[in-house]
Amino acid sequence: MTAPRTVVAAAGLAIAFLALPVVGLLQRAPWAGLGSLLGRPAVADALMLSLLVSVVAAGVILVLGTPLAWVLARVDIPGRRLLRALVVLPMVLPPVVGGTALLFALGRRGLVGQWLDAWFGLTLPFTTAGAVVAATFVAMPFYVVAVEGALRSGDDHLEQMAGTLGARPLTVLRRITLPRLLPAIGAGLALAWARALGEFGATITFAGNLPGRTQTLPLATFLALETDPEAALALSLVMLAVSLAVLVPLRDRWLPSR
DSSP states (O other), rough: OOHHHOOOOHHHHHHHHHHHHHHHHHHHHOOHHHHHTSSSSSHHHHHHHHHHHHHHHHHHHHHHHHHHHHHHHOOOTTTTHHHHHHHHHHHOOHHHHHHHHHHHHSSTTTHHHHHHHHHHHOOOSHHHHHHHHHHHHHHHHHHHHHHHHHHHHHHOHHHHHHHTTTTHHEEEEEEEIHHHHHHHHHHHHHHHHHHHOOOOOHHHHOOOOOOOTTOOOHHHHHHHHHHHHHHHHHHHHHHHHHHHHHHTGGGGGGOOOO
């Protein structure tokens, strides 16, 4: 199909607009000293903390998000549309607003946080656990949407047939549903992990920017922009590489290959 020239020109302008910041980043990157910049103790600490926070958040998302996606896709419950809107809300909510909401819900004087502190001595804000909570809050919708979409679009006749033959619901879930969901689970988990790795606004609002405790890669990049632009560029390259490594293999999850 031949597209009109105006459409092609507009598409080219959009591509240039999206690619220009990436090209600018690559052009200014300190390639010669990249190894030494990434080997600095502060950078290494931020990288390790980011990996810890994002991996733990991904584990929590897998455990909690899978049954949530299944309920949204397969269970006819009252207010399901409202529940689905609530689930995807962190995707469109400004991250700083999400962090503020977490602070008033789970802070030491928050709706639930005051009881966590009084009963268990558990304080989440400005801790590594708080950074995990912030990353989980922001990243979980990406996983739930991917898995719910796979459940809603998949044919469930095998599950129904197994049920009519006497298989228990847990057996059907373990032997039929989950194996068929593995590609969607993998794709959704990769997206959620990448989003957790790049989380900034909710983390700095709820967990702060404490080196070695809550200062993840995005926060370290923000801080380095004011004092060490070359280190900020190096950290940006790391996150850019991670994003591309996640998105490029997952392209066919949304677009059929040609």
